[in-house]
Amino acid sequence: MEQQPSALIVIDMINTYDHPDADQLLPSAQKAVPVVAGLIRQARDAGVPVIYVNDNFGQWRSHQGALVDAALAGPHAELVEPIQPDDEALFVLKARHSIFYETPLTYLLWELGVHQVVLCGQVTEQCVLYSALDAHIRHLDVTVVSDGVAHIHAELADAALEMMRRNMGAQIVAGAEVTFSEEDGRVGPSQ
Template sequence: MAKTTALVIIDMLNTYDHEDADALIPSVARALPAVVDLLGQARRQRLPVIYANDNFGKWRSHHGELLEAALAGPHAELVEPLRPDESAYFVVKARHSAFYETPLAYLLNSLDVTRLVLCGQVTEQCVLYSALDAHIRHLSVTVARDAVAHIHQDLAEAALRMMEINLSARIVPAADAFRRHADGG
């Protein structure tokens, strides 16, 4: 298998039943169209799509139950457009990074993935820490600026700047996120 790019959708299957939900929801609503666009691009290019999602503290749940809980929540309209298809991969995480004590690194290696496009929530938390963990694993990282949601805008802007400067991440609009892959670079 040739070296490839994968889309990682972070924490978008969400019940929005948490302390920061009111601050987060408007940002998620703004980012949702770009996340949907990225998902469509990845599917059309037949790139791996990986959902890395919190388990809502339910250690006996699996990805189907997490999706059902999110769709049954008060903001199903933020979840439904991102429903995983049968080709999607799913990594359940318990902490901020999609890599921390999950099989994500093993999955990426088995798929021969060397480049990640990250999107989802929260820019200044889970997206940042996932980008850091990808960087230290020598993976190339792209973050779709318009496809990430934040709780604190100032921290999100600082996180994007840190990812770009400290992690050499490409910070681009969703429309350009797969350009490097399409160009072969």
């Protein structure tokens, strides 16, 4: 695999939205999806790896195709269509909150030469927060796209973003501020 210093990580966006807190999550997810779609396009154009890390929703026989098909067949397919994985995307299934917990993601990032992860997805105050912490303790540079993450509770999401910035040294930026460099794969503020 080609070495890339950065990767875009799309967390739990392949979703049927049929869970108990979905009604609280949907308004924020609807705002985040266009930002996530733009990040995915930009990363693909720059040759930066796009890695989907997605909950398996307790479906232990599931795989990428089954999850995408279920989400596209669900009542909120419009939230999945613009961000669905292409043939170049990498896909990791997870069972719990962190993208690293009991997954091969650490090894995959090492194999790709990734030192910086750009996190987007859902849920800010849960999976994104725990994933940012786990990335930080693995000595990865962490960027969280504030308008590219969806939340259930706005006040907890704001607190989580502040914790990621203050306690984990994460860059908290808006999607419009993200530029993936085609020369070296690094992400930084747009010019």
